Amino acid sequence: MQGTPGQRVRTRFAPSPTGHLHVGGLRTALYNYLYAKSMGGDFIVRIEDTDQSRKVEGAEQSLLNTLEVTGIVPDESFIHGGNFGPYVQSERLGIYSKYCEQLLEQKQAYYCFSSAEELEENRKLQMKQGMQPKYDRTWLPEEMGGNMPESEIRRKREEGAPFVVRMRVPDYISIMFDDMVRGPIEFDSATVDDQVLMKSDGFPTYHFASVIDDHLMEISHVIRGEEWLSSMPKHILLYEFFGWEPPKVAHLPLLLNPDRSKLSKRQGDVAAEDFINKGYSPEAIINFVALLGWNEGEGCEREVYSLDELKEKFTLRRVGKAGSVFNVEKLGWLEKQYIKARPASEIISAIKPLLQEELAKKETGMDVDRLVSDDYLGQVIELMRERVNFEHEFISFSRYFYFDPEEFDEKAVEKRWADDTNEVLGEFIDVLENTADFSADNIEATLKAFVAPREKKPAFLIHPLRILTSGVGFGPSLYHMLEVLGKETVIRRLRKGIEVVGK
RNA sequence: GGCCCCAUGGACUAGUGGUUAGGUCACCACCCUUUCAAGGUGGUAGCACGGGUUCAAAUCCCGUUGGGGUCACCA
Secondary structure (H helix, E strand, C coil), X not given: CCCCCCCCXXXXXXXXXXXXXXXXXXXXXXXXXXXXXXXXXXXXXXXXXXXXXXXXXXXXXXXXXXXXXXXXXXXXXXXXXXXXXXXXXXXXXXXXXXXHHHHHHCCCEEEECCCHHHHHHHHHHHHHCCCCCCCCCCCCEHHHCCCECHHHHHHHHHHCCCCEEEECCCCCCEEEEEECCCEEXXXXXXXXXXXXXXXXXXXXXXXXXXXXXXXXXXXXXEEEEHHHHHHHHHHHHHHHHHCCCCCEEEEEXXXXXXXXXXXXXXXXXXXXXXXXHHCCCHHHHHHHHHCCCECXXXXXXXXXXXXXXXXXXXXXXXXXXXXXXXXXXXXXXXXXXXXXXCCHHHHHHHHHHHHHHHHHHCCCCXXXXXXXXXXXXXXXXXXXXXXXXXXXXXXXCCHHHCCCCCCCCHHHHHHHCCCCHHHHXXXXXXXXXXXXXXXXXHHHHHHHXXXXXXXXXXXXXXXXXXXXXXXXXXXXXXXXXXXHHCHHHHHHHHHHHHHHHCC
16 A cells, blocks of 8 residues: 555556547657657556546547557556556546545645635636635644634535645645656645635535555656646655655747747647648657757758657757747658658559549549559659659649649740741651650650750750640659659650640 | 747757767759759858856846747537
């Protein structure tokens, strides 16, 4: 019972099921996971659903899903099981009331019958006087240093009046603790409110439930956002009331909006899912978020880390103290790094379904079997790999590899067409049609040989050829693009295009 | 407002008394080049301010300023 945490490192991520996983939450989960794994310990997910009104249906599943997609797999949770369950607080109500009884008996907690209106009025008054709003202890019993007679409290209880249970914060003591990222921190108990422990609906508050659960689940390290720093003294006090050894704590710097306020919706996407839906890969997201507040240090200049590498290298020592702005530009750059390095086979299996979807929507003049072949897709990937921002752009941004262009970029046409372009182009199409070897090298040689005696530069034809076959004025090496497209497709597109674009 | 935390270029950061203050993203220029990317080279830009301590401060101390968090029967 005496809760001295064992040697084993156990960390937890304790979200409340109120919506999708926030990127700030993702980072907190990641750091908890990385720390546990780097120490050979356990990572636990506990659902903190003590606020019935804010509960969102299905949120806990969504939270767990997103974690798993990014590779953060809990050792224990309401889905994965474990020996310290239940892992959902609403299923642990009996536990909390038992411990509440104990504090009541120890005279470290008391019943409070103050109404919401009274509290609000009191708060306003204190604010007006420039004081910190705190409970005025109207219901603090005489025997605990207050003014309320025992008889009055008993009477209210017998009446069945609604009540909450508050902790009795000791007067004028200093509460100190050591934060693993911030160092020693000290609070004066006079600034700590008599926090509600049990709400009138019989549910515990976060503060009470999390302290009890962290102890019972043998959590060795609490790693959470900085927004919890100022409630730490309450938690410390509770551990003391129970005679429990508090876990080690680390308060992480916040993730910030571009204006440096706490990262929130309104200023862009904040749900991890939003980024995944946009096409960012879990690896890039994890990599990016890991570097927001942590770095390997020692003059290390690496930027790209896999989850496994992070597990190996992560330490709390290297977590910074200042908040960091969530800057999407760098995430985009990281995503590109991952796309450049990803094996073609992986990309193929990711994009093939997307292509098939597109092909189902629209007819293509090309050979469908060839388009969906690994060989063809592999060639497209190598051509587009360095030009694409997201995996799905191997399809969307590379549409001309699968469908004939329906329109031609007007600006590009205007820029690249001369009076005699169509005339020369027409002659060249005939030449191309008679070219047996449709390899990039040979197309290039053919084009150059064709153009030289006519005193034109290769670019005179290159650009129109690109526009007519792809519809746009940019893209991969023209010769390689034509080779991959294949002679039949190229000739068809050119003949058709020259009719439309010709002046 | 009280309490707490924080402070290196636009963003992420290295740096723990002696460095021409380093790297990445972004930006700019040049190179490469048929375009777009990618790549290469170079560049713009920073220790919030003021006092100390010290032979010597981005680094240590104090103050100021600035920013943030938190003050719920929300987490």
